[in-house]
Amino acid sequence: SFVLTQPPSVSVAPGQTARIPCGGHKIGNKSVHWYQQKPGQAPVLVVYDDSDRPSGIPERFSGSNSGNTATLTISRVEAGDEADYYCQVWDTNSDHLWVFGGGTKLTVL
Amino acid sequence: EVQLVESGGGLVKPGGSLRLSCAASGFTFSSYTMNWVRQGPGKGLEWVSSMSSSRNSISYADSVKGRFTISRDNAKNSLNLQMNSLRAEDTAVYYCARASSGSPVYFDYWGQGTLVTVSS
Numbered sequence: 149s150f151v152l153t154q155p156p157s158v159s160v161a162p163g164q165t166a167r168i169p170c171g172g173h174k175i176g177n178k179s180v181h182w183y184q185q186k187p188g189q190a191p192v193l194v195v196y197d198d199s200d201r202p203s204g205i206p207e208r209f210s211g212s213n214s215g216n217t218a219t220l221t222i223s224r225v226e227a228g229d230e231a232d233y234y235c236q237v238w239d240t241n242s243d244h245l246w247v248f249g250g251g252t253k254l255t256v257l
Numbered sequence: 258e259v260q261l262v263e264s265g266g267g268l269v270k271p272g273g274s275l276r277l278s279c280a281a282s283g284f285t286f287s288s289y290t291m292n293w294v295r296q297g298p299g300k301g302l303e304w305v306s307s308m309s310s311s312r313n314s315i316s317y318a319d320s321v322k323g324r325f326t327i328s329r330d331n332a333k334n335s336l337n338l339q340m341n342s343l344r345a346e347d348t349a350v351y352y353c354a355r356a357s358s359g360s361p362v363y364f365d366y367w368g369q370g371t372l373v374t375v376s377s
Contacts, residue, residue, distance in 0.1 A: 181364075190352055190367040193364065234301060251302070
């Protein structure tokens with residue numbers, strides 16, 4: 149099945165830009181979705197279809213996808229952005245329909 | 258307002274069974290594919306199973322195939338997961354998640370989860 153690779157952790161100072169990569173073979177050919185999960189809470193969709201934002205998600209959250217890497221970018225990082233972030237794709241080439249990356253812990257210094 | 262509320266979690270011995278339920282409200286349940294996703298303690302998200310709106314398309318992760326059975330009752334707006342032959346590695350919070358309509362498909366709403374602990 150399709151494998152998504154994320155770094156375990158990313159650290160950034162408040163006000164700076166955080167970039168969280170999600171690697172996969174030719175992932176640029178797939179639609180990538182991103183979820184934010186804070187401790188003890190359910191995941192929340194923050195970006196879908198590579199770069200679209202659901203209503204209620206700040207414009208500071210954006211995404212891109214090309215080649216073998218998709219990236220979630222969080223601009224002007226705030227303390228409240230500290231969370232785990234997961235990328236997800238629909239693996240149409242197998243019956244393991246949905247694949248998640250291993251998750252990245254974003255730490256705001 | 259879309260709401261998904263899971264129930265049925267608890268402590269069960271290895272080899273035992275448990276049935277999870279997800280009560281849906283705030284949307285036309287019968288029109289959406291529904292999913293179960295789990296998260297082991299300190300681990301990442303793992304997709305478990307999906308069932309289409311009309312129940313004609315069902316999929317399972319390899320890790321649960323042959324042991325778990327997904328079902329739904331569109332008249333009662335409920336999604337279920339029958340878990341048999343449970344193992345320690347099935348210990349996790351189990352989330353019910355709605356798949357968006359149209360394309361591409363993503364999980365646009367999640368429940369708060371129910372904890373399943375498999376231990377002797």
